[in-house]
Structure formats: C-alpha cells, structure tokens
Amino acid sequence: MKSHYMNPYLAGLFLGLVLLFAFFFSGRGLGASGALKRVVIETVGTIAPEHASNSVYFSKYIGPDKGNPLNHWLVYEMLGVVVGGFLSGALAGRLKWKVEHSPGITSKKRLIMALIGGILFGYGSQLGRGCTSGAALTGMAVLSVSGFVTMASIFGTAFLFAYVVRKNWI
Amino acid sequence: MGPLVPQEIIGEGWNFFIAFIVGIGFGFALEQAGFSSSRKLVGIFYGYDTVVLKVFFSAALVGMLGLLMFSLFDWIDLNLVWVNPTFLWSAIVGGVIMGVGFVVGGFCPGTSVCAAAIGKLDGLMFVGGIFIGIFIFAESFPLVKSLYMAGNFGHLKLSTVLGISQGFLVFLVICAALIMFWIGEAAEKRFAREDITREV
Numbered sequence: 001m002k003s004h005y006m007n008p009y010l011a012g013l014f015l016g017l018v019l020l021f022a023f024f025f026s027g028r029g030l031g032a033s034g035a036l037k038r039v040v041i042e043t044v045g046t047i048a049p050e051h052a053s054n055s056v057y058f059s060k061y062i063g064p065d066k067g068n069p070l071n072h073w074l075v076y077e078m079l080g081v082v083v084g085g086f087l088s089g090a091l092a093g094r095l096k097w098k099v100e101h102s103p104g105i106t107s108k109k110r111l112i113m114a115l116i117g118g119i120l121f122g123y124g125s126q127l128g129r130g131c132t133s134g135a136a137l138t139g140m141a142v143l144s145v146s147g148f149v150t151m152a153s154i155f156g157t158a159f160l161f162a163y164v165v166r167k168n169w170i
Numbered sequence: 171m172g173p174l175v176p177q178e179i180i181g182e183g184w185n186f187f188i189a190f191i192v193g194i195g196f197g198f199a200l201e202q203a204g205f206s207s208s209r210k211l212v213g214i215f216y217g218y219d220t221v222v223l224k225v226f227f228s229a230a231l232v233g234m235l236g237l238l239m240f241s242l243f244d245w246i247d248l249n250l251v252w253v254n255p256t257f258l259w260s261a262i263v264g265g266v267i268m269g270v271g272f273v274v275g276g277f278c279p280g281t282s283v284c285a286a287a288i289g290k291l292d293g294l295m296f297v298g299g300i301f302i303g304i305f306i307f308a309e310s311f312p313l314v315k316s317l318y319m320a321g322n323f324g325h326l327k328l329s330t331v332l333g334i335s336q337g338f339l340v341f342l343v344i345c346a347a348l349i350m351f352w353i354g355e356a357a358e359k360r361f362a363r364e365d366i367t368r369e370v
Contacts, residue, residue, distance in 0.1 A: 008204075012228020018192060019229060019236075021192060023237060025192075055311070056311050056312055071186075082284075088201035089289075098289065113274055118299020124265065127263060128263075129264070135261070144325065149258065153265020161273050
C-alpha cells in the first residue's frame with residue numbers, strides 16, 4: 001500500500017509560503033544545520049567548557065555576553081520541525097520505528113551509511129555556511145549568489161556520486 | 171511594513187514563538203511531501219522519484235516571487251531581510267561534501283530531523299552523524315580557515331553579477347524550473363521503479 005503524500009507542487013507551494021512567512025515576520029529564512037551546530041556547542045561547552053572557549057570556531061558563539069547558545073531562533077524553529085513532522089506523520093498514519101532501506105542491503109549497512117552521510121553533511125554544512133534549507137533554499141529565495149552556488153554544488157555532486165553508491169538504493 | 175520583528179512592530183519576545191510556528195509548518199510540509207523517506211529523497215539521483223526537485227524549486231520560486239511582490243507592494247523592506255554572504259570557495263567545497271553526504275546518507279539535516287520525528291532510525295543515525303561532523307569541523311577549523319574565508323564577495327545577489335533586474339532573474343529561474351519540472355516528470359516515466367515507489 002503506497003503512502004499518501006501531498007502533491008509535490010502543492011507541498012512546495014506550502015513550504016514556500018512558510019518561508020515567506022518567516023521572511024515577513026522575522027526577516028530571515030529557514031535553516032536546520034545551524035540549530036544542530038548550537039546543540040554541539042552547548043554539549044561541548046557543558047562537558048569541556050575550557051576546550052570550547054579555546055576553540056576558534058566555537059568561541060564565536062559562547063561567552064558571558066552571548067547567552068545560552070541554544071537560545072536561538074533556529075533552535076526554536078527546529079523544535080517546531082520535530083512537532084510539525086510528528087503531526088504530519090500521525091495524521092498520515094506513518095508513525096513507526098523502522099530502518100528504511102532497500103531490500104538489497106541490510107538494516108545495519110543502511111544505518112552505517114546514514115551515519116557516514118550525516119558526518120559528511122554535518123562537516124560540509126559548516127564549511128558551506130548552511131545546508132539545503134539555510135544556504136540553498138533560503139539563499140536562492142533572497143537571490144544570493146551563495147544560494148545558487150551551494151544548490152548547484154550539492155545536487156551536482158550528488159548526481160555524479162550517485163553511481164558509486166547505487167547498490168545502496170536501486 | 172515587514173519584516174515585523176526587526177522593525178519592532180512585533181516585540182522581539184515573540185520572535186522565538188514565531189520561529190516555533192515556522193518550524194511546525196516547515197516540518198509538516200517536509201513530512202507531507204515525503205521528505206521523511208530517504209528512498210524518496212534519493213529518487214531524484216536515479217530518476218524514479220523527482221519529488222525533491224519539484225518541492226525544492228516550487229518552494230524557492232514561491233519564496234523569491236513572494237519577496238519580490240511584497241517588496242513591490244511595500245509590504246517588506248528587502249534591506250532588512252538577511253542575504254546570505256557569498257564565500258565562493260567554501261560554498262563550492264562545502265556543497266561537494268554535502269552532496270556526497272546526501273546520496274550516501276539519504277538525507278539532509280532538515281529532512282533527517284523530520285524523519286527521526288516519525289520514528290525512522292536511519293534518520294536518527296544521520297542526525298547523530300551531523301553532530302559528529304560539526305564537531306570534527308570545529309576541531310579542524312584552524313586547518314580549513316583559509317578555505318572558509320576565501321573568495322568573500324559579501325552579501326552579493328546573482329542579479330547584480332548578471333547585471334539584470336531581480337524581476338528578470340526570477341523570470342529566468344521560473345523558466346528554468348518549468349523545464350526541470352518537465353524533465354523530472356519525463357524521468358519518472360523513463361526510470362520508473364514500481365518496486366521501489368510501491369514500498370516508499
């Protein structure tokens with residue numbers, strides 16, 4: 001039984017309106033990796049505060065005048081994503097613990113690949129100053145050069161590399 | 171008039187509440203589109219499902235066209251809307267690494283959180299990977315700092331580079347998107363994989 005997803009163009013229209021709402025109210029677009037970065041900063045800052053304040057990258061975000069790194073627009077937005085995703089999954093009857101993978105690979109392999117992909121995406125999102133939502137989608141909507149470059153770079157590379165990992169998917 | 175918070179028409183205290191509401195809409199849209207499924211997401215790279223292309227470009231078009239019209243009607247002051255700065259080389263290299271991560275892991279950050287929210291353990295694993303990747307980046311930052319800062323063009327817009335108006339650029343992107351939508355629809359027929367699309 002095929003899951004019933006929203007028509008993709010309609011879902012895109014809805015997502016675009018959410019983006020526009022963010023611009024109109026907060027003067028900024030969507031994002032995801034920025035919120036996860038703040039979770040990492042807060043975690044490192046709690047476990048090893050000295051290490052965090054000595055880190056060239058993290059120290060930009062911590063300090064007596066900076067407040068809690070988690071007290072940020074993107075963190076609240078990502079909490080909303082969890083709620084919104086859960087609500088949609090609940091309404092559509094898609095709430096289920098599972099490892100989604102092609103029959104050609106095991107669950108274990110899928111989880112390892114997901115972990116490796118996440119590590120790469122996490123690294124790249126910091127180097128590229130944002131991910132698909134913050135840099136590519138929002139960047140393109142405000143017509144920034146970086147938005148178009150990041151979008152082309154992500155999707156272009158993924159197309160080229162798709163052949164190498166095809167056995168994981170098809 | 172807008173943006174409302176930066177102009178203090180709505181108090182700063184409301185900004186995080188707005189962020190939360192925006193996030194609910196964002197997560198709901200992603201999940202409804204099927205972005206909680208890695209096998210649907212990577213379909214674009216093998217042609218059997220091009221939902222990523224359709225949703226991503228429809229949303230970007232609504233965003234850019236909406237901003238332009240809001241600005242035309244004086245509903246929003248575009249000078250107060252954040253424009254991502256362009257650091258050319260880090261955007262390219264970062265994008266390359268993210269592209270490999272996308273097709274290896276089957277998600278991007280927003281979609282992995284959305285997938286984890288409905289119980290996908292591969293989504294949760296991807297989120298864990300992102301944390302590790304961000305940590306590694308921070309630790310290796312001194313090594314890549316020169317790349318990170320290279321090619322700084324500031325808050326540059328593509329319309330400025332091309333020497334055309336913002337409206338004409340949006341028109342060109344709409345044309346490009348329509349062509350890509352047509353290719354996407356054709357690809358789904360040409361590379362149809364009933365066995366996969368039935369399951370996802």
